[in-house]
Amino acid sequence: MTAASLARRVRADLYQPVFRRAWPVWVGAVALALANVFMFSYARVLGVFPQMSMWGNWLYHLAGVKVDAPFLAYPRIPVLLDGHSMICFGLMLGAGISALAAEEFKLRRENWGSYLTALGGGALMGFGTVIMPPCNVGGFFSATMSLSLSGPLTVLGLLPGAWVGGLLLKRQTAQAMAEFSFETLDLGAPAVTRTRSRQPYVALVLALAMAAAAAVYARAGLTRCAGLLLFGALFGIIFQRSRLCFTSAFREIFISRNGTTMKWILLSIGIGTVGMALLKAKGYQPMSAVFPVGVHTVVGGFLFGVGMSIAGGCGVGILWRAAEGYVRAWVAILAGMVTAGGWMLIYHHHVGEGWLYGRPVSLGQTLGWFWGTVAVLGFLAAFYVFILWIEAGRHAHLQSR
């Protein structure tokens, strides 16, 4: 086989299906569950906002404001030596590489009103993440599959929060539509097509640079950083190619009575739950991703739900969209970092301590790992049936539009 024919085969068998065609959501959901279990067996589960709050805490520190980072498990340390932060950097790099390889990268600018909305959304997510805690993916997705009682409870806040946020977005669309009429439009030329780009080559350079960075970390003895950087990149590729969006999954259940994405996420959690339970039952990190439970779980979830809807993505969502060139996502990241990073200026205790928070409850340790797993799978089944019930009114909903 010549080099040219090998290149053609790689392009047809690997590059085209992975980077040029959108993945079905179910592929993303299954890949996400497997990647999360693998990363847990390596170090920890997926979650991004607590380390972003540590970045925000650095900003206070650099400005001379002495305040501790809000999460005890995420103390303020140099960001480039922080394994948790490597997940975020890897996720952004992976999503950026994936978007460039697919020729989907674009610097996506909006108007100031939209940036202001993203600022508000990011701030709400920042507060949500320290009150819930933590974020949507860590607090719902990873926590539920880690058999934390808090995981299922976040739905009581995230679901109505995302609905309220979605209603605000629909209102904005309706306002823009109110004065619009096709009859008054002037004649004009259609937009010109220009499809040539060098983005795949930039993707290749970026991928090589990331591999080099991982090698440098590994050589310096920071293998955890190297591994989490690469796991983060894997998550970035999965999210970018499958467009698996947690915000949309929560928001569209009530807004358009379409729970397709959430149903795949529930399957993903189900797969992950079995993997996590098997590892935890053997004594491996039994309390990992088990978070405090209380009224704060629901209140924080609500704030986070509104925030992620109007910001245009949850913690993970704004990271991979920032790498796709969304300026709004960068604004939301900054706002989330600043509000969560300064939490102790308001509350004066770390997250999980003091009067606000309940205690962490592991369903595996409380009910036993078998029955704990059954309880989580039962919750997933109940949520699935609830979605089917909401979707049953979809036909009438479409008719009314």
Add this chain to the structure above:
Amino acid sequence: MRTFKAVKVGTNHFEVDLRGWVCPFPKYAVAGLMEKLPARGRLDLLVDCPSAPEDVPKVARELGCVGTEVEVLAPGEWRVAIRT
């Protein structure tokens, strides 16, 4: 308040520029735009949200359009044609 940029490019053929409108705005705008579109019209939506080339045709089909086509306009931009 934000407004849509749009032009008429032919008889009953219109182009609405939703570039800069992040998801889910294009998906939410389809219903209102199709409602206002003249009968047997063609609507070309220009979008730059990577979810829109999947979402917009799905919503348009649910709302009873005759056909949809997606073409790449530029890196990170698509034209979604909707016929009613």
